[in-house]
Amino acid sequence: MNPSPGTGTKCQILFTVNGEARKVLAHPMERLLDVLRNDLALKGTKEGCGEGECGSCSVLLDGMLVNSCLVPVVQATGASIVTIEGMSAQALMIPLQEAFLECGGTQCGICTPGMILAAVHLLEKTPEPAPADIREGLAGNLCRCTGYQQIFEAVAMAARRMVRK
Amino acid sequence: MVTAKDIPGKNCISLILDDQPCLAAETVNHPEEPILLLAHADCRMLRKAVDAVSIEYEPLPPVHTMEESERQSTIIWGTDNAFKSYLVEKGDVEAVWKDAAHIVEGEYFTGAQEQLYIENNGVIAAFDPEDGVTVWGSLQCPYYVHKALMALCGLPEDKIRVVQMETGGAFGGKEEYPSMIAGHAALLSIKSQRPVKIVYDRMEDMVATTKRHPSRTRHRTAVSKDGQILGGEIEFTIDGGAYATLSSVVLSRGTIHAGGPYYWPSVRIRAKAVATNTPPHGAFRGFGAPQSLFAMERHMDHIAQVAGISPVEVRRRNFLKPGQTTTTEQTIREDIDLDHLLGRALELSDYAAKKARFAEENRSGMRKKGMGIAAFLHGAGFTGSGERYLNSLVGVEAGADGGVRVLVSSAEFGQGTNTVLCQIAAEALALPYEGVMIARPDTTVVPNSGPTVASRTAMIVGTLVQSAAQGIKQTLMKTGLLGDNYTPEQFRASCGQFIRTHGALKSYARYEAPGDVYWDDEKYRGEAYAAFAWAVYVAEVSVDLTTYAVTVDDFVALQEVGKVLHPVLAEGQITGGVAQAIGFALYEKVVWQNGRMINNQMTNYIMPTSADLPPIRVFFEQLGNVHGAHGAKGIGELPMDGPAPAIVNGVEDAIGVRFRSIPLLPEDVFEALQPEPPRQQGPSSTRGTT
Amino acid sequence: MRADPAEFRLVSPGDLQVVLSLLASEPTEWLPIAGGTDLMVLYSAGKLPNRKLVNIWNIPELRQIEVFPDTIRIGAACTYTALRGHDDVSREFPLLAAAASWTGGIANQNRGTLGGNIANASPAADSLPALLVYDAEVTLISVRGNRRVAYRDFHQGYKQTALAADELIRDISLPRRFSGYVSHARKVGARNAQAISKVCLAALGIIANGAIRDARLALGSVAPIPLRLHETERSLAGKKIEPSLIGTVRQSVEREIRPIDDIRSTARYRAAVAANLVVEFLEKLATERTRA
């Protein structure tokens, strides 16, 4: 990339989003969140606070859970990004979806994309999580509707079903 | 650029009283009051535009507390700073004092609470000279916005269209406020002749939109030797902020719930909503009841102490029984057995054994544990004559393919409205659940089934959906197209046939007040609610004397809500409500400075994370039978009422300090345990600890 | 979002030397950004004064953890997740691993870096008390070369550090001589995750012949900078842990700290809790000793 673009200059950024190579022209300090939502029309990534507190903007960046509101898009150059829209291709998605439905893990749904990504991140690192692991793994994702309990149950259920397979 | 001068209609946010301007023209009554609207094709340019605006204010003396407002030395609203007051009188209170073995007094406070839905307020408005104004938004009550926009834009009913979009949480916070932001977007759109989108960021949303009303409740109760309530006076005051908005209705619910689930032979309740120079406080799950019930349930523990009986016994001796009357003289016709409910909750929480064990263990160690209970009720539906005025209308329509659609303005924002209403219609029509859809709440498509508030949807709207659905069935049967015991296939075929010969197949049901319901708005007497939900909650808490933090270790929520329509959703409503109420009790404090919230960020307004909540164990008990769809009573708000008093009662059990004010932060616990009072009041100094 | 990205530059050379020359070419103009968990919050709130940023998230030299016989050297851009996941760090420097595990939530730990925490220099930062008690040393690098500064001399005043405008923090070295110590860490925040500390403690201690041989105490959020409690430590040396000691320690802690009232808490509360945490540590030290 251009090592020193001037103020106001956009730069070209290449990355993989949900398995597809994408190219965007954006200001380097544009938040990854805004690029996903506005340039790539991936509206499943939500903004709840814009300051790293709520987790509704969570995405996976090279397999790591991050808050996309705190990532300047340049730092995602060359990265592989997974948003909620890309989850349908993941093996974990179906059990998680089913478990969220069965357990009532979603009420208004605004936190759900972030919760699912946090759950995926957790289960990939800890396939058989203890209750405390689930609490910790989701603690950066605020949910105002459920009181979390049914979300914990859903994640635990999905984990059990995955392990059994 | 839009100012008050550009408003085509009336400069107000039309609700109950039309006192709140949409844009301040001459005076601002709170620090966040809108004055000027700016729109730009590039939203990022707007910051610069805003920076270029300067507004000169001529300061007037402000009123920031309920006490200042009541003193009336500065009048900021009406003639006496009071938005509304109520007086409830039952029996002869003056007669009871002389016979009282004890007169128990107490003063209790609750703070403001932010709804903190994770999706901020946001709308899009588009104006078209032909069609008028259309608004799409994150909102609870499409017809509230509709009414407000008609007045503001000076347009007739058919030139305003309001569409509720998927709404990321509301909890009351999107009941009245969306009329404001929709009004702003509409005005900008009318002037610019372009669609306009406004989405608040978190800091804007928290600082400017409504919060739960702060409250103060004073109790003075005459109690017999054995702990029975003989009568008493209750004074309930809430801070309404700068404009009337919904304060009168919040006050009403708080007033009616102030006596709790107890029998008062006589009582006098004086209630008042007062004005202060803060953004208006508004609807939030529970709607006044969590405030007055906090006071009642703390006060019951106090009465128990004075009378020398246990918190369990004092409740047993005073519970309302079928046939007795409430504070508004509503006769309890439900077959409720609160004694049984309490017994069951104590059993589920292992109350007695734990209480004894903690008393023993608390002699040493830095972690003191306690058990607290709260018994309470929550009236379902609108208060008193409210449902009659609403006159709700619900439709159900079937298409030629037999697909059924429920037509209601009741909105889904996480409470399960869509699921439950479709479920009710499907059951009424003997169709599979998948066969019923719900129309998007759009004022051009759905009738006004009333606002989505007050835990009224399943009970009131659900009943209407049930009758409208039955209407479809009856129409098909009357025309001979459908027989008894039909299959879904037969239903589908008959719909097709009907529509081909008669045209559209729709059925509407309108609310009819049960004939025997008596309510006197003047005297505040009569049948306040069609039904009550009842509950006993038990909190197991610990107080860490190293950090002074209170944590809830276990929580039992037992309730009687009539028929549980959908167990998973119902449980979710309870756990979610309990979690919010734990926030209300222990974490969530709005820090005010000159009428402005200064901790308006998620980083310093503290709601519980997944690492902060106990297991919340939810149980339903079904006792009586009431009207409502299959006997369902409201459920959404109930769980907000009980946790705070149960927790604070538990804290008193653990460390013996009588806290009277929430949120109860570690700083407050710390100060209460100090021998000397604070040198200087810090930001979270204790109010109301004895 | 209250900032206009068009007004900002962010360059990403991906090479340490290029970054350093850039910092040297226009010192004070360029601001390094690592995980962005502090900077992006300021930026989005429209409060970031700088307009030119240089990315150091993708500099490999800054992301290594190297284990030498006497020290462990942690690259400045190592994340909390990397620290928590590193066996030697967790085993030998549990106070640092604990601090890492408290910082925000998982997403924040995947991005927030130790160097960022140090440079950001918040009095409430969670990893800094651990660095104080472990006698950490930071290596600063610029085109002028490397220099090493003891962490206790690095953080000089409220949000003030020894970092020159053209310098980066390169790494943090921790001497490997504390594995025999009893350690105690506790964070007191408004909630159990996603919380800024009201008080946090990192403490190390070792007992010999029934008396305290060495105690090392550091607290966050009780002064303009993270504070090492030298006086209190001295007053503990050579003492037996007995009830009489607890009372004097409490007073000594309260004398040494300078807490304030702010939006998160009160000075009185912080002082009392700080003292309680130190007492809790001493009690732990006493019992671990009896067990041993």
Ligand SMILES: Cc1cc2nc3c(=O)[nH]c(=O)nc-3n(C[C@H](O)[C@H](O)[C@H](O)COP(=O)(O)OP(=O)(O)OC[C@H]3O[C@@H](n4cnc5c(N)ncnc54)[C@H](O)[C@@H]3O)c2cc1C
């Ligand atoms: C939701 C949330 C929760 C948080 N919780 C906590 C918490 O519990 N405890 C806590 O301590 N902190 C917390 N933080 C703050 C933050 O995560 C930490 O301070 C983190 O360590 C910062 O690292 P960073 O790499 O993200 O810093 P950046 O934001 O990238 O940078 C911060 C500052 O450090 C400078 N800098 C970064 N790296 C270097 C370097 N190598 N050399 C010189 N200067 C450098 C930058 O120029 C900038 O001034 C939280 C933040 C958020 C958003």
Ligand code: FES
């Ligand atoms: S929007 Fe990114 S964490 Fe809340």
Ligand code: FES
């Ligand atoms: S489901 Fe509404 S915020 Fe989680």
